[in-house]
Amino acid sequence: MGTTDTRAATVTDTVSDAPTTTAFHPPTPHPPEHVPADPSPDGLTVEPVPGRAREVVFEVTGLSVTYGAALAIDDVDLEVAANEITAFIGPSGCGKTTVLRCLNRMHDLTPGARVTGSVRYHGDDLYGAKVDAAEVRRRIGMVFQKPNPFPKSIYDNVAYGPRISREKGKLDDIVERALTRAALWDEVKDKLKKSAFALSGGQQQRLCIARALAVQPDVVLMDEPCSALDPIATSRIEDLMAELKRDYTIVIVTHNMQQAARVSDMTAFFTAELDEAGHRRGKLVEYDKTAAMFTSPSDSRTEGYITGRFG
Amino acid sequence: MALDLQPPPTRPSAPRLADERPPGIVVDTAFRWLAFAAGMLVLVILGLILYSTTEQAWPAFQAEGIDFLIKNDWNPAAGSYGALSFVFGTLLISVIALLIAVPISLGIALFVTEVAPSWLRRPVITVIDLLATIPSVVFGLWGAYVFAPWVLPRYEDLANAFSGVPVLGTLFNGTPVSARSFMTAGIILAIMVIPIVTSITREVFATTPAAQKEGAMALGATRWEMIRGAVFPHARSGITSAVLIGLGRAIGETIAVVLLIGSLPNKITAELFSPGDSMASVIVSQFGEASGTHRSALIGLGVLLFIITLIVGVIARGLIARSDRKLGLAR
Amino acid sequence: MTAATGVSHLGASPGRGLRKAKSSIATVTIVGAFVVALIPLALIIGYVIFRGASVINADFLTGEIAYSPRSPSGGIGPAIVGTLLITGAATALAVPLGVLGGIWIHEYGAGSRLAAFVRFLADVMTGVPSIVMGLFIYTFIVLNTKQTNGFAGALALACLMLPVVIRTTEEMLRLVPDEQREASMALGSRKARTIMRVVLPAATPGIVSGALLAVARAAGETAPLLFVIGFTFTTNSSLFTGGNTALPVQIYGNAASAFEAAQDRAWGAALTLIVLVFLFTIAARIVSALFVRKQG
Numbered sequence: 025m026g027t028t029d030t031r032a033a034t035v036t037d038t039v040s041d042a043p044t045t046t047a048f049h050p051p052t053p054h055p056p057e058h059v060p061a062d063p064s065p066d067g068l069t070v071e072p073v074p075g076r077a078r079e080v081v082f083e084v085t086g087l088s089v090t091y092g093a094a095l096a097i098d099d100v101d102l103e104v105a106a107n108e109i110t111a112f113i114g115p116s117g118c119g120k121t122t123v124l125r126c127l128n129r130m131h132d133l134t135p136g137a138r139v140t141g142s143v144r145y146h147g148d149d150l151y152g153a154k155v156d157a158a159e160v161r162r163r164i165g166m167v168f169q170k171p172n173p174f175p176k177s178i179y180d181n182v183a184y185g186p187r188i189s190r191e192k193g194k195l196d197d198i199v200e201r202a203l204t205r206a207a208l209w210d211e212v213k214d215k216l217k218k219s220a221f222a223l224s225g226g227q228q229q230r231l232c233i234a235r236a237l238a239v240q241p242d243v244v245l246m247d248e249p250c251s252a253l254d255p256i257a258t259s260r261i262e263d264l265m266a267e268l269k270r271d272y273t274i275v276i277v278t279h280n281m282q283q284a285a286r287v288s289d290m291t292a293f294f295t296a297e298l299d300e301a302g303h304r305r306g307k308l309v310e311y312d313k314t315a316a317m318f319t320s321p322s323d324s325r326t327e328g329y330i331t332g333r334f335g
Numbered sequence: 336m337a338l339d340l341q342p343p344p345t346r347p348s349a350p351r352l353a354d355e356r357p358p359g360i361v362v363d364t365a366f367r368w369l370a371f372a373a374g375m376l377v378l379v380i381l382g383l384i385l386y387s388t389t390e391q392a393w394p395a396f397q398a399e400g401i402d403f404l405i406k407n408d409w410n411p412a413a414g415s416y417g418a419l420s421f422v423f424g425t426l427l428i429s430v431i432a433l434l435i436a437v438p439i440s441l442g443i444a445l446f447v448t449e450v451a452p453s454w455l456r457r458p459v460i461t462v463i464d465l466l467a468t469i470p471s472v473v474f475g476l477w478g479a480y481v482f483a484p485w486v487l488p489r490y491e492d493l494a495n496a497f498s499g500v501p502v503l504g505t506l507f508n509g510t511p512v513s514a515r516s517f518m519t520a521g522i523i524l525a526i527m528v529i530p531i532v533t534s535i536t537r538e539v540f541a542t543t544p545a546a547q548k549e550g551a552m553a554l555g556a557t558r559w560e561m562i563r564g565a566v567f568p569h570a571r572s573g574i575t576s577a578v579l580i581g582l583g584r585a586i587g588e589t590i591a592v593v594l595l596i597g598s599l600p601n602k603i604t605a606e607l608f609s610p611g612d613s614m615a616s617v618i619v620s621q622f623g624e625a626s627g628t629h630r631s632a633l634i635g636l637g638v639l640l641f642i643i644t645l646i647v648g649v650i651a652r653g654l655i656a657r658s659d660r661k662l663g664l665a666r
Numbered sequence: 667m668t669a670a671t672g673v674s675h676l677g678a679s680p681g682r683g684l685r686k687a688k689s690s691i692a693t694v695t696i697v698g699a700f701v702v703a704l705i706p707l708a709l710i711i712g713y714v715i716f717r718g719a720s721v722i723n724a725d726f727l728t729g730e731i732a733y734s735p736r737s738p739s740g741g742i743g744p745a746i747v748g749t750l751l752i753t754g755a756a757t758a759l760a761v762p763l764g765v766l767g768g769i770w771i772h773e774y775g776a777g778s779r780l781a782a783f784v785r786f787l788a789d790v791m792t793g794v795p796s797i798v799m800g801l802f803i804y805t806f807i808v809l810n811t812k813q814t815n816g817f818a819g820a821l822a823l824a825c826l827m828l829p830v831v832i833r834t835t836e837e838m839l840r841l842v843p844d845e846q847r848e849a850s851m852a853l854g855s856r857k858a859r860t861i862m863r864v865v866l867p868a869a870t871p872g873i874v875s876g877a878l879l880a881v882a883r884a885a886g887e888t889a890p891l892l893f894v895i896g897f898t899f900t901t902n903s904s905l906f907t908g909g910n911t912a913l914p915v916q917i918y919g920n921a922a923s924a925f926e927a928a929q930d931r932a933w934g935a936a937l938t939l940i941v942l943v944f945l946f947t948i949a950a951r952i953v954s955a956l957f958v959r960k961q962g
Binding site for chain 3: 359360362363366367369370371372373374375376377378380381383384387388390391438439440441442443445446449450459462463464465466468469470471472473474475476477479480481526529533557558559560562580583584586587588589590594615618619622634637640641644645647648649651652656
């Protein structure tokens with residue numbers, strides 16, 4: 025998986041109408057700086073101020089994933105910037121979750137999965153020979169589609185991660201801080217020792233978010249985090265995401281285009297296409313600022329999906 | 336909601352991921368190797384069983400060669416170790432046991448899956464499982480002191496009833512002094528084998544696709560016709576495996592058999608009420624006093640038992656694996 | 667062909683009566699099969715209680731083994747101790763190793779041909795006769811160490827228990843949803859920690875239940891112990907020094923005897939053994955029931 029360092033030489037692709045190229049607007053290179061983005065008037069979506077430094081967290085080049093003989097996703101190029109919410113959208117089976125799981129090396133756990141191409145995390149090759157996958161996952165956390173708390177108490181769920189690295193500082197404080205950031209503390213502070221299963225679905229998902237935050241990650245990946253939840257719980261988590269992006273980088277896979285439009289700064293649209301042999305494979309079609317993509321998509325397939333003509 | 340807590344401590348913007356020795360890797364790797372070693376233990380033990388017992392049995396194998404298996408002359412005093420009668424005895428009691436146990440087990444399994452009302456299912460299964468927990472020595476004790484005296488007059492009746500009749504007369508010939516015989520051992524063995532055959536068959540019946548059963552009923556089939564038409568065909572290879580597993584259990588049973596079979600070597604006969612011997616039971620009855628080649632020969636019978644039960648077990652489980660694959664059950 | 671008119675023709679198909687009769691006979695036969703299986707269970711347990719209860723008293727349960735089968739006194743104290751010691755040691759050997767083996771098959775080896783092979787062999791190994799395990803330990807351990815003791819018996823029983831524990835563990839691990847493993851790994855946990863802190867705790871009740879059943883079976887085994895534990899008339903609480911005895915061994919020795927006193931002792935010991943085995947089986951069911959309640 026040898027790659028050249030692409031940071032020094034960014035190439036601006038011209039937008040074209042050919043369906044096979046991706047529309048890709050790379051940020052202008054700047055020395056990395058931790059620069060929080062400004063909140064917009066409604067407090068939800070954030071427009072990166074033009075010309076401001078945009079720190080790149082992930083740089084994905086030529087990423088493909090095969091499960092055994094089947095190609096799940098083919099040749100993806102995109103970037104994820106710090107303190108932004110990047111959304112992956114598209115119909116089912118187009119590889120969005122597959123790409124997401126590349127970002128924290130979850131495919132290591134799947135026998136038969138092969139990841140090719142390059143994923144750079146703050147400039148370092150995520151799949152380098154000496155990279156410790158467990159450390160990767162500590163820094164790049166994940167929240168799953170169905171809430172999956174451990175059959176333990178609320179406290180032990182949140183404390184699980186910190187206990188691994190024997191975090192300095194009192195566990196109680198770490199747990200409280202994480203639950204507060206996940207907007208769950210007030211609801212559970214009196215029943216920390218109760219089983220996690222005593223919580224409602226939405227609460228369980230916020231517990232999972234708290235659990236992920238407790239290890240103080242850099243990035244939080246979310247795989248359709250609201251798809252198992254009712255609309256009220258969903259909107260609470262969307263509010264939470266807007267708060268969280270102040271301090272974390274968030275990548276979210278979602279089935280719900282409106283959700284992507286509401287919360288994300290950048291959106292990547294994937295689709296599934298048939299190759300010559302008739303096998304399905306996922307491809308990245310378009311990647312743009314959310315506002316731009318939803319008002320004037322560059323690709324007709326994007327437009328078709330967004331306007332509801334398919335998918 | 337106001338977040339009046341301190342933000343997380345700032346980290347260097349390009350955090351290093353690669354470490355010389357990542358924390359926790361030692362314990363993780365050690366655990367993996369420990370688990371691997373435990374897994375390999377199965378292979379190691381099976382291999383050691385074969386090696387160790389064959390090594391000790393070798394003097395007898397060498398002395399007799401193939402006669403060990405095909406000669407019916409077990410006479411340790413004269414140095415002769417032809418074990419044919421024990422092989423015969425093992426087969427005979429196993430066949431008797433299966434002939435009795437399989438229909439009963441099928442019946443119980445059908446009862447539980449097709450006939451019994453749902454509140455009765457759990458208790459019935461519990462009863463059968465209880466039968467499985469009774470130690471074999473208790474079966475032997477009860478068989479020798481309760482069943483045998485009771486069944487003896489029945490044997491005499493049968494012998495009298497069929498005397499002179501062609502095939503059956505020979506089978507039930509003889510007025511046995513005690514009830515210790517192939518027949519008695521086979522009957523008690525049947526009781527011991529019923530739970531395992533029932534349990535496997537029950538699982539197989541329970542996985543009959545509901546669509547097939549409902550289809551049969553929708554065509555107007557009676558319950559029995561539905562069982563014959565939908566349940567049995569689906570369960571064919573499963574029943575075969577269950578029978579084979581029961582066979583393996585019967586072949587290896589030692590203590591109950593030794594207390595009931597009569598311990599009479601060199602007896603190859605069609606007379607079911609005759610005392611005899613089996614491979615497992617002769618090992619136990621003669622081991623204490625045996626030495627030298629005699630002991631090697633007894634261990635050799637153990638080797639034989641091991642190989643036979645391995646083969647039966649492999650066939651049985653291979654059948655299960657094949658039928659699981661056909662059903663699409665991922666294993 | 668006349669068309670059926672109205673409901674009155676529905677019951678009139680020819681041959682229906684015979685078919686129904688066959689089905690009823692089949693039903694009766696099937697029910698009969700169950701009753702037939704019930705009878706021996708009731709008779710055996712009933713008789714053991716009947717003949718054993720009168721023998722059991724404090725002296726019997728604690729007294730030493732009779733030196734002569736003819737002797738009217740004598741108890742099974744050493745046998746109870748021996749059974750508990752030997753079965754306990756076998757459990758201490760078989761359960762950790764079996765659980766680890768099951769962990770390897772499901773967590774580390776999943777999908778590989780080697781793991782499938784080992785699982786298959788473990789299945790087959792559950793069918794190896796107990797006398798063969800006894801002969802194995804005799805040839806491999808006793809002949810080499812030149813002594814018979816309780817530990818050799820424990821090894822033989824452990825060989826019997828091991829494949830059962832492996833299969834139970836593997837099946838219980840399979841019931842733990844993969845989402846749990848993913849959640850743990852996604853927090854930066856390594857595999858061993860995920861197994862020990864998340865997967866195994868979830869599978870533990872089922873594993874314990876299966877292990878208790880394996881212990882119940884091992885406690886009742888006679889043949890594997892006969893040639894390897896030697897004998898003793900007094901209680902021997904050492905597993906490694908000197909011969910030992912166990913309940914099933916005592917039952918066997920007394921059952922083969924012609925003297926009524928010995929036979930009485932056999933019944934008493936049989937009742938004791940059945941109670942012991944029954945306790946373990948009940949414990950297994952209780953644990954299993956708790957398991958269902960926790961998950962549900």
